[in-house]
Amino acid sequence: MATVAELLASNLHDVFGNRDPGSRRTAIEALFAPDVTFIDPEETVTGWDALEAKAAGLVDGAPADFVFADDGLGYVSADTGVQAWTFGPAGSPAARGVDIITVRGGRITELRTLLHE
Template identity: 55%
Template sequence: MPDAKELLHRNLHEVFAERDPQRRWAAIERTYTEDVVFTDPEGVSRGRQALNDKAQALLDGAAADFVFEEDGPAYLGTDTAALAWRFGPSGSPVARGVDLLTIRDGLVSALQTLLAP
């Protein structure tokens, strides 16, 4: 069973940064519960497919040289974890945020993304 640090890594690098739909879907299945709830400034999405659709839309709207990079340490609790990130050309982010994970039975059951103004 993955620990919180591994789930943070998967969420950022293997799901939201993954441009290959098949590899991303495989990561989604091993990272999130079927009923995962994803909340971001645009609203609430429920389920793995909805989360996949959000990741795909984000990547479709980004230039090919945009990457996700960790922007500080991981914060770990027993059933929660957080990680700051930046997005844009490497070393020149155009967006920054924090992902907050809620973990249930070794999988992410809720993901909340907060964006820096």
């Protein structure tokens, strides 16, 4: 069973930072509960398909040199994790934010994204 820290890292790199649809979907099904709730400033969506559409919309529409990267330390407890991130060309982020996950049974049940203004 993955740790909260491992789930945070996999969410950022294997899902939202992954441009390959097949491996991204495999990661989603391994990391997230089927009824996962994803909340960001735009909307709240539920389920694997909706989460996949959100991830695809971010990376598939971005320039090829845009990548997600950790932005500092992650913070974890038994069932919650927080990771700051950047998105953009290496060393010159276009966006910054924080992901907050809730974990039950070794899977992410809620992912909340907050953006830096």
